Amino acid sequence: MVKNAQVISMYLLIHSGLIFFLYPADIIESTEVGHWIPILTGFAIHAAVMFVYLKGLRLADGQSVLDLFSSAGRTWSALLLAPVFVYLTMVLVITARAYSEIVNLLFLENTPLWATMALLLGVSAYVASLGIESIMRSGLLLFGLSLPFAVFVLATSFQNVDWHYLLPSIDRASASFSFLFGVPFLRSLFAFGGGFLFLGFIQPSLDYSHRRLLMSSLILLPLFLISVYVPLLTFGQNTSATFLFPFLMATDTVDVDYLIFERTTLFFMLSMFVFVLVFMAIVTWQTVRIATHFVNLPFKPAVMIWTCATFIACTKIEDWQQVERLLGWNTYFRLYAMFVIPAATLAIGIRYARKGDNTNEARAQ
Amino acid sequence: MKRARNKAIAAVLVCLLIMLLLGGCWDNKDINHRSLPIVMGIAKRESQYLVVLQIPEPGLGATKIRLVEETGTTISEIVDRISKNMESQIDLLHLKVVLFEKGYAEEGVNDSVETFMRAHSLSPKTMTAICDEPINLFFRNIDSFNKNNGTILINFFEKNAGWNPHISADRVWELFRSIHSYTRDTVIPIVRSGTGTVIESNGSGVIRGGKLVERLTSDQTLLINMFNGISAKGKIEVMDHATVEILSSSIRRRGSIEDGHPVVKGRISLKVSLIETRGQPSQQQIKKEVEALLSDRFDAMLKKLKAHQADVLGAGQLFRTQYSRDQLERWRTDYFPSLNVDIKFDTVIQNTGKLKADA
Known part of the structure; x- marks a missing residue:
């Protein structure tokens, strides 16, 4: 079935859920001047690896990555996918833990952490256990529901900007790409490093136009720029570098007289939070898909077991520093998932296509 | 059949379970068990903070105002202690105005500003002001004046209520920004309890690095607002031969470096309406008077700031491209004192009221 709207909205939703929280602080930390350079660099990397990944998938005639890799042999596919499994599991733990902390910091002060984590993991596990079609459908629905609020908050967030902060646009440090191997920049890849992997998992059941998806990734570019530049233009580099969540701080300064609500941030936060919920559902689903592909397990109980394990891992993380350390360790797996998996998909895809041609030719003869 | 019934029972059970969650958030306190202060006064006396909270208490017919005072070593500790002593919990979410006592502002308000930015439940949009008299006296005075209106201090600052273009408006986040910024200081209004009106505006205070270093008159504050692009609409200027009301103002400015010194060239366009005349001044004369008045005032103010x-x-x-970041770090000490500001005023007398110009 061709479900362009569902796949594209899922793609946008996953990334917007991730970029507005941790991403701006990392980029602001990565360089002092010319933040558009790391943003565009990150985006270019994202677009390039996505292009390679989609190309490989197209050559594979609509198979999922799991089936495609298996065509290269069971051991190979297990070796290739094991780091992805670890990566996705870590992402799940980090997201659940970090976002419950964020909720705690920003509005539910009195709620214990385990309760928000249980809610996050419980809901996402439930959605994941219903299968990919329900995940995608709920993604589209929630995307439609939250879009008006998100657009409104994004538009009003420009209220206090001082455009002078845009300058200077470049300096020696940012022009020489010295940020590239710095920890903050590598950490910022969290926002768009592995989110697109789901595209290779959904394929046999849901089809989509690869070209349109690539085009829609352009919508993300302004979101990346807004998430970093709104706090920068409101506060300036020095001040915004002191914030944990610069974008949310910037929306907190917005004062809209004619609204009966005082904090528009809350609406924005909640819609982003819902997006993260869907993201976690799809990550859980992918992780369990990989596991059940190699180990003979029924799907639903596997989701349950895996979510419980994640919950226990989450409760073991005690403070924000540990979350950051985990994000740091995650970098290696992230780089792997970002670069090796698309490259492998392309390589195996080319081999598969060639083999397909050969058998077709053989059949023709 | 049996399967369907099992499903129905399960659904009912799930609904019942959800009811447990519907109670809402953890340790939630209902609104009638919360106190929502709207004004907080902070003073520092011999390294002890004194905090005064103005809490409206809705009652039958009228809203009563309650004043609570407490001293302690940190602001959060004081709020906590007040909360403990009161029959309801203090919730600072709706705090609208923070007043710093003058002495405390001179010493530096960095700590409180940081607390405000760090804390979960405080809004960075809270307005700030300096109080020119002992803080407890100020609250008692405005309380005795206006028994039933707790919103008077907010209205004084609110753009859609009692705010005037010659009162500066500054919020906690702007103060926080000025503490961290290389190139930006800020002004916050100074108030005291009045004799005829409840509150009296007393110009504004220049805050540098979180410390009150200088005072500006209301007229000078107006110029700063104008320079920063806030329209001076509504301000009335009195001169020798005429009185005019400013209808609108806009500014264009540009920074450049001449002979190693920073220079700002600006042009402020004013549209005014004639309110009163004394004698028979020509339009040209009135324009000249407006421009001379504002220019002189601006120069005097700039001297003070430098x-x-x-x-x-x-x-x-305006010099973000001309100077490097290292140089901008020294902007206040090395470059700002040698800054030349060349401001030209363009005045248009948009109308002369309901009388003809030469009436």
Whole structure:
């Protein structure tokens, strides 16, 4: 079935859920001047690896990555996918833990952490256990529901900007790409490093136009720029570098007289939070898909077991520093998932296509 | 059949379970068990903070105002202690105005500003002001004046209520920004309890690095607001031969470096309406008088600011391409004192009221 709207909205939703929280602080930390350079660099990397990944998938005639890799042999596919499994599991733990902390910091002060984590993991596990079609459908629905609020908050967030902060646009440090191997920049890849992997998992059941998806990734570019530049233009580099969540701080300064609500941030936060919920559902689903592909397990109980394990891992993380350390360790797996998996998909895809041609030719003869 | 019934029972059970969650958030306190202060006064006496909270208490017919005072070593500790002593919990979410006592502002308000930015439940949009008299006296005075109206201090600052273009408006986040910024200082209004009106505006205070270093008159504050692009609409200027009301103002400005010194060239366009005349001044004469009045005032103010190295005009913002970041770090001390500001005023007398110009 061709479900362009569902796949594209899922793609946008996953990334917007991730970029507005941790991403701006990392980029602001990565360089002092010319933040558009790391943003565009990150985006270019994202677009390039996505292009390679989609190309490989197209050559594979609509198979999922799991089936495609298996065509290269069971051991190979297990070796290739094991780091992805670890990566996705870590992402799940980090997201659940970090976002419950964020909720705690920003509005539910009195709620214990385990309760928000249980809610996050419980809901996402439930959605994941219903299968990919329900995940995608709920993604589209929630995307439609939250879009008006998100657009409104994004538009009003420009209220206090001082455009002078845009300058200077470049300096020696940012022009020489010295940020590239710095920890903050590598950490910022969290926002768009592995989110697109789901595209290779959904394929046999849901089809989509690869070209349109690539085009829609352009919508993300302004979101990346807004998430970093709104706090920068409101506060300036020095001040915004002191914030944990610069974008949310910037929306907190917005004062809209004619609204009966005082904090528009809350609406924005909640819609982003819902997006993260869907993201976690799809990550859980992918992780369990990989596991059940190699180990003979029924799907639903596997989701349950895996979510419980994640919950226990989450409760073991005690403070924000540990979350950051985990994000740091995650970098290696992230780089792997970002670069090796698309490259492998392309390589195996080319081999598969060639083999397909050969058998077709053989059949023709 | 049996399967369907099992499903129905399961659904009912799930609904019942959800009811447990519907109670809402953890340790939630209902609104009638919360106190929502709207004004907080902070003073520091011999390294002890004194905090005064103005809490409206809705009652039958009228809203009563309650004043609570407490001292302690940190602000959060004091709020906590007040909360403990009161029959309801203090919730600072709806705090609208923070008043710093003058002495405390001179010493530096960095700590409180940081607390405000760090804390979960405080809004960075809270307005700030300096109180020119002992803080407890101020609250008692405005309380005795206006028994039933707790919103008077907010209305004084609110753009859609009692705010005037010659009162500066500054919020906690702006103060926080000025503490961390290289090129930007800020002005916050100074108030005291009045004799005829409840509150009296007393010009504004220049804050540099979180410290009150200088005072500006209301007229000078107006110029700063104008320079920063806030329209001076509504301000009435009295001169020798005429009185005019400013209808609108806009500014264009540009920074450049001449002979190694920073120079700001600006042009403020004013549209005014004639309110009163004395004698028979020509339109030209009135324009000249407006321009001379504002220019002189601006020069006097700039001199004051340079003496304290406090760039409340945000002029350093205009030099972001000309100077490197290292140089901008020294903007206040090395460059701002030698800044030349060349402001031209363009005045248009948009109308002469309901009488003809030469009436």
